Amino acid sequence: MAQPVLELKQLQTYFFSAQGTRVVKAVDGVSFAINQGETLGIVGESGSGKTVTSTSILRLLPPAARIVGGEILFNGENLVTKSEPEMRQLRGSQITMILQDPMMSLNPLFTIGEQIAEPIRIHRHMRGARLVERIKELLRGVRIPSPEVRMTEYPHQMSGGMRQRIVGAIGISCEPKLLIADEATTSLDVTIQAQYLDLLKDIQHRSNLAMIFITHNIGIVAKMCDQVGVMYAGKLVERAPVRTIFNSPAHPYTEALLHAVPSLTEKTDRLWSIEGQPPDLTNPPAGCPFHPRCPKAEDRCRSEVPPEFQVGENHIARCWLWEGR
Numbered sequence: 145m146a147q148p149v150l151e152l153k154q155l156q157t158y159f160f161s162a163q164g165t166r167v168v169k170a171v172d173g174v175s176f177a178i179n180q181g182e183t184l185g186i187v188g189e190s191g192s193g194k195t196v197t198s199t200s201i202l203r204l205l206p207p208a209a210r211i212v213g214g215e216i217l218f219n220g221e222n223l224v225t226k227s228e229p230e231m232r233q234l235r236g237s238q239i240t241m242i243l244q245d246p247m248m249s250l251n252p253l254f255t256i257g258e259q260i261a262e263p264i265r266i267h268r269h270m271r272g273a274r275l276v277e278r279i280k281e282l283l284r285g286v287r288i289p290s291p292e293v294r295m296t297e298y299p300h301q302m303s304g305g306m307r308q309r310i311v312g313a314i315g316i317s318c319e320p321k322l323l324i325a326d327e328a329t330t331s332l333d334v335t336i337q338a339q340y341l342d343l344l345k346d347i348q349h350r351s352n353l354a355m356i357f358i359t360h361n362i363g364i365v366a367k368m369c370d371q372v373g374v375m376y377a378g379k380l381v382e383r384a385p386v387r388t389i390f391n392s393p394a395h396p397y398t399e400a401l402l403h404a405v406p407s408l409t410e411k412t413d414r415l416w417s418i419e420g421q422p423p424d425l426t427n428p429p430a431g432c433p434f435h436p437r438c439p440k441a442e443d444r445c446r447s448e449v450p451p452e453f454q455v456g457e458n459h460i461a462r463c464w465l466w467e468g469r
């Protein structure tokens with residue numbers, strides 16, 4: 145079997161208070177693997193650890209955060225033990241990230257062409273006419289018309305959809321092996337979002353990229369992903385192929401997330417939502433972190449943390465309901 149492009153093994157990323165007296169387990173024992181050409185969707189409510197998982201992969205964590213355990217294997221090499229100069233070689237060339245707000249990624253003081261050129265110059269050492277040709281090719285690839293004109297313009301001269309596509313062009317400019325899209329379509333209206341997702345699929349098809357899609361949007365997961373990881377309170381509580389997640393979810397939290405998706409056919413006065421709030425990770429509940437909100441909670445759930453149970457082929461869930469089945 146081919147080696148996965150990326151494999152996380154029991155990754156733990158914690159935040160420490162200035163005095164070191166309080167610890168927040170933002171990512172707590174997360175494991176998954178992605179092969180070339182595959183897309184993993186990571187879903188969950190805000191604060192569940194989705195973004196900290198992706199910034200851990202890139203080792204772009206805030207000063208209060210530290211990876212305290214586990215491995216991040218990229219093409220078999222552990223990123224956790226790499227030096228900062230080694231990580232700089234990988235970021236932007238082998239592993240890239242597209243963020244929610246393109247204006248956060250684009251510098252208003254530089255032209256689009258200069259911003260696309262930068263990673264290619266640094267990582268691929270391309271210069272002159274070849275570099276200009278590559279910029280135009282990338283702009284054409286993300287369906288930006290008149291690339292020779294657009295490359296001389298500034299971000300404020302573009303629409304939101306164009307800016308997001310340009311961020312996508314920068315993301316793939318050095319032909320990375322792994323692209324992480326963190327809520328990359330949230331700021332787009334639905335029509336542009338659909339076009340952008342098609343574009344990313346097309347790019348993935350052409351370059352055999354592995355992708356991680358971090359999203360709140362279950363519809364995007366259904367359209368884009370091969371496998372899904374559901375995060376809650378820093379843990380991956382369920383992981384399965386996308387069809388399995390939709391047809392037979394095994395964790396009560398996944399069931400609740402799917403139930404909260406509005407139906408186009410059923411009439412309702414009120415949208416259904418999951419009762420209660422995600423746990424405060426500075427003071428998490430004992431046992432299963434979902435138990436205060438779980439309609440199926442039993443006594444044991446209030447005191448013992450459930451391990452991963454194998455539910456089916458490539459399907460795991462952290463829920464006591466699956467013990468001994």
Ligand code: SF4
Pocket residue numbers: 395396397432433434435438439440441442445450462463464465
């Ligand atoms: Fe619910 Fe218990 Fe399963 Fe947690 S372990 S999801 S509380 S049934």
